[in-house]
Amino acid sequence: MPAHKIHATVTPRGSMEVLSQREVRKLSEVGSGSTYELFRQCALAILNTGVRVDDARSILEAYADFEVFIHQLDRGVCLELRNAPAHAFVDGHMISSVREMLFSALRDIVYTESELHNNRADLSTSSGITDYVFHLLRNAHALTPGVEPRMVVCWGGHSVNDQEYKYSKRVGHELGLRYFDICTGCGPGVMKGPMKGATIAHAKQRVLDARYLGLTEPGIIAAEAPNPIVNELVILPDIEKRLEAFIRVGHGIIIFPGGVGTAEEFLYLLGILLHPDNAELPFPLILTGPRSAADYLHQLHDFVGATLGNAAQTRYEIIIEDPARVARHMKKGLAEVERFRRERNDAFHFNWLLRIDEDFQHPFDPTHENMAALALRRDTPPHLLAANLRRAFSGIVAGNVKEHGIRRIEQYGPYELHGDPQIMEPLGALLQAFVDQQRMKLPNGTAYTPCYRVVS
Incomplete structure (x- = not known):
């Protein structure tokens, strides 16, 4: 066996530790077919956390002999890994964050599909889809009732230059100093930078329960392994459920420089905010970057004006080279979100009032x-x-x-x-x-x- 591959058996920590015998049996029966292959690909991506590879095919080819088997134990479930990447282990023990995310993938891809999608989900209506997203997040313990709005979503490119990455860390640091939690697409680049900056700020403020929420989907996670700072990983079944999850759990969004993926996310959110039913709903949205990214931000702004009109441009602010101002502006916006939801008795942990058409x-x-x-x-x-x-x-x-x-x-x-x-x-x-x-x-x-x- 090549030195860079390893055999191992791992058991879960967290929500997968306590399962009924029926649940474990259903999991262990998933040994072939599309669901198994989906889990195998996501597991392989997670085991490659920290390795910069943008091409899912190259990972699959390098570890074509990787296998994962789900076994039933008297006390729950375990995973047997064969020909797994050795860099996911230290002295023969799997890195804790990798193990947590591995069982998050098992929970979301196998358990959620069998228990929610096939049995209870109504995907034929807009309200049914939103309810499905809610159940996915609740099953992953990603919803925390009673906590005042402080979840800031950060979108941006996975392959940005050094200046843009460092700027995203500075913004994350300012957000962390104000006790905000961070949610990103969980990959590298701008998805990692704000989390990394916030970890230092949270340490300074002695925040012991900071959340670094990563939302992804199978097609993305196969190409962009989660970054190791993520302490809550949720894998949604497709792009659309993932995007809805972002704006249902997030209280405000910051968009950093990126490429077509970032533009996709930006247009998704703008389209929802432009719906007449959402005209009065506060949702702080900021475009920001270092001075070197000013042209990019203005090009995106001009594109919105040329295609969607001036009304769309009023739904966001552009702030260049000023991390503290970004954080202060977001703090002000989140105060307005809290006031609005208190007045209408809407939940802090899930934005039920936001209208999302089926087109999205x-x-x-x-x-x-x-x-x-x-x-x-x-x-x-x-x-x-x-x-x-x-x-x-x-x-x-x-x-x-x-x-x-x-x-x-x-x-x-x-x-x-x-x-x-x-x-x-x-x-x-x-x-x-x-x-x-x-x-x-x-x-x-x-x-x-x-x-x-x-x-x-």
């Missing part, structure tokens, strides 16, 4: 046909246009880094995006700016070939 909730499959059929027209209501622009960016993310998307591009060529010139010209300009600024990076320094074609 159902999974989008980025086939070539679906990408070409997106309605990118000027006469579309802004919140629905934002939904379709979000889908376009989601497809590009899939074509860049996700296994199924990469295979489709290899087989059928680039996606084609069609629409009105007033939409397609700023879209093409923004995407080209991402390429020019090297925000469309691929593994191993490979030169970027667009997986899309913009057609007016």
Whole structure:
């Protein structure tokens, strides 16, 4: 057996320790099929925590002989790992954070699917989908009732430059000094920076119960292993459930520099905030970055104005090179969130009042046909246009880094995006700016070939 691989048996700590015999039996029966393969891929990604690899395929190929088996014990469940990455262990013992996240993946992918999705979830209605997201988060113990609003979501790129990464740490430090918890997509880059900065600030403030919540989904976690600071990991079943989870548990959102994935998240949130039913609902949203990222932030701002209009631009603030001001602005915004929810008796731990249309909730499959059929027209209501622009960016993310998307591009060529010139010209300009600024990076320094074609 190669020196970089290891056999091991691990048992859980936390919520998976106490299970009924029926629950363990259901878990142990999952030894083949799509659910098992999904868990295997996520487990392999978690075991590669700390290893900078953006390509899911390269991980799967390097550990093609990796296997994971679920065994029933009298007291619960254990995992048998064969040919696992040795860097997940120290002196033969699995690193604690890796073990916690490994069993979080087991809980979310296997247990949640069997107990919630197949038996109780109603995914045919908007309220049913929201209820499903609530149950997923509650089952993961990610909802803490009674705590005043302090969960700040941070979005941004996984492969940013050193200046942008350090800036995100400075912002995280300022947030931590104000006792805020941090939620990110749980990967590297800007998903790690705010958490890292906040850990120091929380230590200074003697915060012993700080939360570093990571929300991901199987297609992303396979390409972006969680960073080791995450102390609560939740794997949602798809992009749309993950995005809804962010804005249901988050009290405010900060967006740092990134690429198409960050733009996708930004457009998703804007589309929801632009819905008429959400016009009065406070939701602090800040775009920020170092001075070197000013062009990026203004390009994103100009794109929003050109496609969604001035009303969309009023839903967020742009703050450049001022971490303390970002944190103060967020603190002020969260005070308004608390006041609003108290007046309406809405929960602090889950934003039930936020209206989310089904257009934002159902999974989008980025086939070539679906990408070409997106309605990118000027006469579309802004919140629905934002939904379709979000889908376009989601497809590009899939074509860049996700296994199924990469295979489709290899087989059928680039996606084609069609629409009105007033939409397609700023879209093409923004995407080209991402390429020019090297925000469309691929593994191993490979030169970027667009997986899309913009057609007016």
